[in-house]
Amino acid sequence: MSQFNVKRPIVGLPEQDPEPQFSDDELVWTDDEQAKIERWKGQYPDPKAAIMNVLWLAQEKFGWLPPEVIQLCADTLDMDYARAFGVATFYTQYYKEEQGEYVLDVCTCFSCQMMGGYDIFHYLEEKLGIHDGETTDDGTFTLKEVECLGCCGSAPMMQVSNGPYVHNLTKEKVDQLIENLRAGQMPTFTSVTLPQDEDEMGGNRRTDVQPEQVETYQTPPRAEATE
Amino acid sequence: MEATNGTPQSKAGDWRSYERVLLPPVKDLHRLEVYEQHGGYDALRTVLTDDSLTPGDVTQAVKESGLRGRGGAGFSTGMKWSFMPEPDDRPRYLACNADESEPGTFKDRQLMEYNPHLMFEGILIACYAMQIDACYVYTRGEYVDWIDHMQVELDKLYDKGYVGDNIMGTGFSTEIVMHKGAGAYICGEETSLLESLEGKRGYPRYKPPFPAQKGAWSQPTTINNVETLACVPLIVNRGAEWFASTGAEQHPGPVLYGISGHVNRPGVYEYPTGMLITDLIDEVAGGVRGGKALKALIPGGASVPPLRADMIEGVTMDAESLREAGSLFGTGGMLILDEDTDMVSWLRRVTHFYQHESCGQCTPCREGTGWLEQIVTRIDEGEGRLRDLDLLLELGDQMEGRTICAFADAAVWPVRNTVKRFREEFEAKCKKSVHPTGAEVSAGAETAA
Ligand SMILES: Cc1cc2nc3c(=O)[nH]c(=O)nc-3n(C[C@H](O)[C@H](O)[C@H](O)COP(=O)(O)O)c2cc1C
Ligand code: SF4
Ligand code: FES
Numbered sequence: 001m002s003q004f005n006v007k008r009p010i011v012g013l014p015e016q017d018p019e020p021q022f023s024d025d026e027l028v029w030t031d032d033e034q035a036k037i038e039r040w041k042g043q044y045p046d047p048k049a050a051i052m053n054v055l056w057l058a059q060e061k062f063g064w065l066p067p068e069v070i071q072l073c074a075d076t077l078d079m080d081y082a083r084a085f086g087v088a089t090f091y092t093q094y095y096k097e098e099q100g101e102y103v104l105d106v107c108t109c110f111s112c113q114m115m116g117g118y119d120i121f122h123y124l125e126e127k128l129g130i131h132d133g134e135t136t137d138d139g140t141f142t143l144k145e146v147e148c149l150g151c152c153g154s155a156p157m158m159q160v161s162n163g164p165y166v167h168n169l170t171k172e173k174v175d176q177l178i179e180n181l182r183a184g185q186m187p188t189f190t191s192v193t194l195p196q197d198e199d200e201m202g203g204n205r206r207t208d209v210q211p212e213q214v215e216t217y218q219t220p221p222r223a224e225a226t227e
Numbered sequence: 228m229e230a231t232n233g234t235p236q237s238k239a240g241d242w243r244s245y246e247r248v249l250l251p252p253v254k255d256l257h258r259l260e261v262y263e264q265h266g267g268y269d270a271l272r273t274v275l276t277d278d279s280l281t282p283g284d285v286t287q288a289v290k291e292s293g294l295r296g297r298g299g300a301g302f303s304t305g306m307k308w309s310f311m312p313e314p315d316d317r318p319r320y321l322a323c324n325a326d327e328s329e330p331g332t333f334k335d336r337q338l339m340e341y342n343p344h345l346m347f348e349g350i351l352i353a354c355y356a357m358q359i360d361a362c363y364v365y366t367r368g369e370y371v372d373w374i375d376h377m378q379v380e381l382d383k384l385y386d387k388g389y390v391g392d393n394i395m396g397t398g399f400s401t402e403i404v405m406h407k408g409a410g411a412y413i414c415g416e417e418t419s420l421l422e423s424l425e426g427k428r429g430y431p432r433y434k435p436p437f438p439a440q441k442g443a444w445s446q447p448t449t450i451n452n453v454e455t456l457a458c459v460p461l462i463v464n465r466g467a468e469w470f471a472s473t474g475a476e477q478h479p480g481p482v483l484y485g486i487s488g489h490v491n492r493p494g495v496y497e498y499p500t501g502m503l504i505t506d507l508i509d510e511v512a513g514g515v516r517g518g519k520a521l522k523a524l525i526p527g528g529a530s531v532p533p534l535r536a537d538m539i540e541g542v543t544m545d546a547e548s549l550r551e552a553g554s555l556f557g558t559g560g561m562l563i564l565d566e567d568t569d570m571v572s573w574l575r576r577v578t579h580f581y582q583h584e585s586c587g588q589c590t591p592c593r594e595g596t597g598w599l600e601q602i603v604t605r606i607d608e609g610e611g612r613l614r615d616l617d618l619l620l621e622l623g624d625q626m627e628g629r630t631i632c633a634f635a636d637a638a639v640w641p642v643r644n645t646v647k648r649f650r651e652e653f654e655a656k657c658k659k660s661v662h663p664t665g666a667e668v669s670a671g672a673e674t675a676a
Pocket of ligand 2: 413430431584585586587588589590592593630631632633634635
């Protein structure tokens with residue numbers, strides 16, 4: 001009765017034997033990195049628990065996690081490749097494909113959706129000429145639609161390259177951000193102040209955060225259409 | 228809830244003059260030096276040095292305070308602690324759940340940013356009460372900035388001898404380790420968190436055995452939320468009676484309300500539990516944006532049933548009142564939706580979230596969340612049939628209670644209750660005529676494929 005009409009596999013199948021991206025000479029830890037790994041291993045009753053940290057370290061070093069990098073991590077902790085690969089593929093923040101220089105993780109989850117998260121996301125799609133998960137031709141930006149980042153009060157918002165959050169997004173703010181990133185300037189950590197602090201202590205409570213790094217929770221003006 | 232004069236009453240007492248204790252207004256409170264100047268670590272010192280205070284007494288005090296977990300389930304914290312077996316030669320662990328990924332929830336992050344030592348002190352007291360050897364603070368990977376900030380403060384604690392061997396010279400020792408996640412909502416579920424902590428895929432485990440019997444690395448383990456642990460020093464300093472008499476009787480204490488959505492003043496607010504929802508929306512959060520009317524409220528994160536505007540009169544933010552009203556307290560992350568909200572489109576995004584985040588171990592959940600999304604999407608795109616609404620409800624019945632963890636239940640509740648409570652909106656989007664002909668059946672089958 002029914003025809004199976006598979007449009008695309010839900011999860012892309014990895015190539016069986018992709019060309020290695022890194023040479024054996026590159027696939028080594030520095031002494032500093034090795035020291036970190038040893039410290040992490042000592043923090044758990046079973047050193048294999050350090051795999052998440054080691055994958056993070058590898059991603060910082062190599063930019064992403066092709067099979068040979070995952071193999072390095074597995075060897076480092078004396079575990080099977082399959083287990084390390086399993087961990088790398090379970091968590092969304094580990095990059096299994098090469099990414100642009102900057103990764104824009106735009107939250108479109110429903111609190112952000114209600115505040116115009118998709119307006120921001122579609123604006124970026126048009127501005128950069130790419131869709132969800134794609135990278136610009138010049139390799140500068142990768143755009144992603146992500147789930148709640150735990151900042152729903154300052155929606156819509158995004159995270160840049162697994163790093164700083166950018167809150168209360170507007171099209172102007174997005175333009176500025178893209179311009180800054182093109183000039184190699186990452187956003188800095190921003191503290192969003194509590195409304196009660198604004199009433200009781202005039203806003204920001206942390207003196208280690210510069211005034212330009214401080215924002216308040218805001219509600220964007222009503223958009224014409226909420227998606 | 229109804230006062231004698233018939234007007235709805237808050238259980239939060241004189242909340243307008245409430246003085247904050249979780250996030251008191253002190254500049255630079257996140258720094259150890261400042262925290263100590265304001266009485267920080269006194270509670271820990273008392274607990275460790277007062278010989279008349281046994282670990283059992285601390286657990287008892289937490290039980291008497293009535294503290295209920297702030298991570299979503301609202302289980303009695305003192306009770307949970309008392310499930311830990313008697314100390315033997317096995318190591319014992321505590322996991323502080325800082326995974327905070329429940330959409331609509333953003334309060335733990337503020338606590339970690341502005342008052343991390345309250346959490347650390349709570350952890351240390353909990354470690355004493357349960358005789359824990361090491362606590363892992365499992366923080367979602369996206370919170371990397373906050374992890375780095377907390378690590379700085381944690382290093383200071385090690386330097387000062389407040390964590391590690393022989394804490395404050397009392398002979399009590401425990402470690403605190405920051406563990407960074409890497410993006411998976413399900414790792415907030417306690418047994419998934421433990422798997423992840425062990426360096427595996429975050430697949431939830433069957434219960435029983437419960438973590439207190441067989442937790443991290445098969446050893447006795449307790450899991451508590453950040454805010455729950457932050458309440459513990461307050462209980463030691465101010466007494467269990469003070470805590471129990473703050474806010475709603477059955478669900479007491481100070482609490483962080485994260486208010487987001489269509490309100491004029493969103494943000495994280497600290498008040499006692501038992502606040503009237505109407506007070507929180509109209510007064511605290513400055514009312515609905517643009518003077519619009521309220522349509523719906525999600526009181527405690529994605530997983531709790533939404534309430535229609537006409538259902539919140541006299542309802543207060545505590546487990547009992549919300550249960551009577553037909554919802555749950557959850558995480559206290561309140562999403563407010565105004566009259567122009569398209570509930571079908573909203574629910575479509577909710578189901579997408581669950582489809583994306585299911586870990587895939589159980590068939591009813593892995594397949595069911597996908598079907599929920601496809602059916603709601605079909606309705607949202609005007610291709611739905613009226614009978615799809617019943618299909619959604621029936622599908623929910625098939626998923627609920629048939630899976631390893633509560634994720635599938637959490638996916639079903641918002642769907643079921645949104646469809647039931649906003650049915651006209653769903654019906655309005657469905658195709659009007661229903662022809663039980665072959666043509667229609669194949670059209671439906673095509674969309675589903
Ligand atoms: C699918 C799912 C996700 C959860 N996510 C979180 C979370 O992000 N943070 C949290 O503290 N608890 C979360 N929980 C609740 C935990 O399983 C656990 O009940 C809680 O951490 C216990 O702490 P408490 O007793 O202090 O609330 C989640 C539960 C489920 C079923
Ligand atoms: S209910 Fe869903 S999330 Fe939970 S274990 Fe089963 S498949 Fe995984
Ligand atoms: S929904 Fe976007 S941060 Fe929570």
